[in-house]
Amino acid sequence: MNTKTLTKAEEQIMQVLWDLEIANVNDVIEQLPEPKPAYNTVSTIIRILENKNFIGHEQKGRGYLYFPLVDKEVYSQQTAKKLVDNYFEGSFKSMVSFFVKKKDMDINELEEILKQMNKKQ
DSSP: OOOOOOOHHHHHHHHHHHHHSSBOHHHHHHHSOSSOOOHHHHHHHHHHHHHTTSEEEEEETTEEEEEESSOHHHHHHHHHHHHHHHHSTTOHHHHHHHHHHTTOSOHHHHHHHHHHHHHHO
16 A cells, blocks of 8 residues: 655646556646646656656657556545544544535535445445
């Protein structure tokens, strides 16, 4: 289980790779919003992600194709757990209460969360 944290830039690249499933650097750049980052910037972030064991590669001609080694759902669960543990003393109830009080969650969203939780039990 990979428990390393990603920076915002690394996570943005991972989101693209999760969507594309396999891509070269140019494919990744194509999916990023304007202004497009430089090729070298994306290439460097991809190498960092490889060093963190989030992605792997295979050779294709003179270049490489990159693919996720970490499942998006697994990473999401780890990130959510870390958020709950670090900021809400491990209490999911405290986190939901926080967002409800801040008016960042409406009643329909809360009901949907409860439905999902009941399905898991």
